[in-house]
Amino acid sequence: MFCYQCQEASKGVGCSIKGVCGKTPEVANLQDLLLYTTKGVAIWSQLGADNGINTDKADKYIIDALFITITNANFDSNKILEKIKEGYAIQDELKAQLDAPVELHDSAVYRAKDENEMESKSLLIGILSIENEDIRSLKELLTYGLKGMAAYGEHAWNLGFENPEIYAFIRKALIATTKGDITADELLPLVLECGKFGVDVMALLDKANTESFGHPEVTSVNIGVGKNPAILISGHDLKDLEELLEQTQGTGVDVYTHSEMLPAHYYPKFKKYENFVGNYGSAWWKQTEEFETFNGPILFTTNCIVPPKASYKDRVYTTGASGFGGCTHIADRQNGQPKDFSAVIEHAKKCAAPTEIESGSIVGGFAHNQVLQLADKVVDAVKSGAVNKFVVMAGCDGRMKDREYYTDFANELPKDTVILTAGCAKYRYNKLPLGDIGGIPRVLDAGQCNDSYSLAVTALKLKEVFELEDINDLPIVYNIAWYEQKAVIVLLALLHLGVKKINLGPTLPAFLSPNVAKILIDTFGIGAISTVEEDIKNWIV
Numbered sequence: 363m364f365c366y367q368c369q370e371a372s373k374g375v376g377c378s379i380k381g382v383c384g385k386t387p388e389v390a391n392l393q394d395l396l397l398y399t400t401k402g403v404a405i406w407s408q409l410g411a412d413n414g415i416n417t418d419k420a421d422k423y424i425i426d427a428l429f430i431t432i433t434n435a436n437f438d439s440n441k442i443l444e445k446i447k448e449g450y451a452i453q454d455e456l457k458a459q460l461d462a463p464v465e466l467h468d469s470a471v472y473r474a475k476d477e478n479e480m481e482s483k484s485l486l487i488g489i490l491s492i493e494n495e496d497i498r499s500l501k502e503l504l505t506y507g508l509k510g511m512a513a514y515g516e517h518a519w520n521l522g523f524e525n526p527e528i529y530a531f532i533r534k535a536l537i538a539t540t541k542g543d544i545t546a547d548e549l550l551p552l553v554l555e556c557g558k559f560g561v562d563v564m565a566l567l568d569k570a571n572t573e574s575f576g577h578p579e580v581t582s583v584n585i586g587v588g589k590n591p592a593i594l595i596s597g598h599d600l601k602d603l604e605e606l607l608e609q610t611q612g613t614g615v616d617v618y619t620h621s622e623m624l625p626a627h628y629y630p631k632f633k634k635y636e637n638f639v640g641n642y643g644s645a646w647w648k649q650t651e652e653f654e655t656f657n658g659p660i661l662f663t664t665n666c667i668v669p670p671k672a673s674y675k676d677r678v679y680t681t682g683a684s685g686f687g688g689c690t691h692i693a694d695r696q697n698g699q700p701k702d703f704s705a706v707i708e709h710a711k712k713c714a715a716p717t718e719i720e721s722g723s724i725v726g727g728f729a730h731n732q733v734l735q736l737a738d739k740v741v742d743a744v745k746s747g748a749v750n751k752f753v754v755m756a757g758c759d760g761r762m763k764d765r766e767y768y769t770d771f772a773n774e775l776p777k778d779t780v781i782l783t784a785g786c787a788k789y790r791y792n793k794l795p796l797g798d799i800g801g802i803p804r805v806l807d808a809g810q811c812n813d814s815y816s817l818a819v820t821a822l823k824l825k826e827v828f829e830l831e832d833i834n835d836l837p838i839v840y841n842i843a844w845y846e847q848k849a850v851i852v853l854l855a856l857l858h859l860g861v862k863k864i865n866l867g868p869t870l871p872a873f874l875s876p877n878v879a880k881i882l883i884d885t886f887g888i889g890a891i892s893t894v895e896e897d898i899k900n901w902i903v
């Protein structure tokens with residue numbers, strides 16, 4: 363195996379023995395082959411589209427398969443194996459409808475006959491099979507952007523919102539990664555175009571979420587516990603949450619959010635459910651402690667899964683693109699019918715209520731619609747000097763000790779700064795007593811990582827209000843923490859919007875070759891973090 367797609371890549375280079383995330387070589391290699399097969403599906407799907415054939419099934423397959431390979435989403439080798447076979451079947455279906463060209467890339471032709479063949483093939487087509495390190499770097503940067511895009515696209519799709527142009531771009535970009543003779547000059551524009559579609563997919567998901575569940579509003583979320591047995595729902599998929607809430611009505615089972623599901627509380631439509639009690643715990647990597655004390659079943663709708671301990675593994679359920687061998691997987695919707703969560707609900711009834719690990723509440727819901735309603739107050743605070751700078755601290759959290767930087771940074775920021783956040787990065791500081799500025803909380807949480815879109819909308823609105831030419835003239839500093847590939851698409855989206863001088867940490871991606879890193883630094887002013895004192899001195903004061 364070789365994988366370097368996330369921030370925790372071993373030794374800052376890549377995982378080659380076992381994933382720091384817990385991914386086994388078997389799963390890693392199968393994921394490589396799944397990605398390869400998906401490229402073949404993209405080739406056939408493009409041929410289909412060129413010939414007026416319906417490609418819906420192939421397009422849905424592509425986003426689902428890409429999502430499965432995201433960090434911490436799916437560790438289930440059987441599921442990945444099935445997905446590879448499904449990819450072969452979809453390729454064959456399209457092939458049967460087309461006069462196939464004589465020469466096609468191997469990914470569109472190759473069929474492993476059994477698991478042994480899958481294993482040996484996967485060793486030939488992994489990341490390191492691309493020899494030139496700059497081409498490899500650009501192809502992987504593009505691929506990781508596509509993975510993030512696919513995840514957001516799938517959530518929107520689940521709510522009935524689609525944009526065929528996004529699928530067309532994913533196809534085009536995946537096909538580009540199969541080209542052995544493609545140059546850096548050809549790949550770089552595709553990477554930047556990926557950012558354009560990153561904005562589009564986040565806008566689509568924003569539309570899907572807000573049209574389905576209303577606009578997020580300022581909300582105080584309980585972080586204590588009630589007395590009933592309960593289900594903990596994690597991940598990002600709001601359609602799954604809605605169906606779970608519906609199915610738990612009148613059962614005596616409560617529902618709590620974990621990690622990236624916290625922002626669901628900000629949506630008006632979910633407030634009508636009295637058994638939607640609060641948020642339990644913190645960011646994804648704390649789950650090995652928090653799931654023990656939660657006592658009830660846990661439902662993963664997406665990443666981030668940490669390989670579960672034996673003590674609670676039987677309480678872990680997965681659905682959608684997520685999966686873990688030995689845990690029950692809740693099947694997809696069939697014929698427009700909701701998923702069936704009855705097994706999870708029945709399980710919860712036999713469990714004790716959650717053990718309290720903290721109490722009180724946290725405030726969030728500052729997505730674009732809500733912030734724009736407060737625009738006058740915000741603008742006045744900037745004009746009067748009460749707010750000197752906004753600091754975007756969006757992105758991901760992770761388990762490494764060096765992320766304590768973000769807690770310290772938030773704590774040490776001058777009191778006339780406001781943190782804008784989205785994603786699970788917020789758990790590093792969202793329970794600190796940072797106070798407010800004239801009624802504006804010093805941490806404004808817009809929502810999930812995809813709600814970084816909200817932060818961009820807010821920035822663009824402020825640019826308009828202050829009549830500025832350039833988004834970079836705003837008093838906004840970007841200190842973004844990344845971990846997995848959704849953060850990659852968020853970063854590319856911000857670059858597309860013209861944002862410069864984004865600081866990225868806790869470390870720069872292992873998949874950036876020195877030359878590609880140099881291009882990003884020279885063109886966009888991307889920087890690394892140093893110490894809290896230095897960074898505050900250089901960026902804020």
Ligand code: SF4
Nearest residue numbers: 365368377381382383
């Ligand atoms: Fe390593 Fe991250 Fe890949 Fe897991 S996803 S194998 S931790 S680089």
Ligand code: SF3
Nearest residue numbers: 622666758785786811
């Ligand atoms: Fe978090 Fe995995 Fe990235 Fe959606 S849940 S932000 S790390």
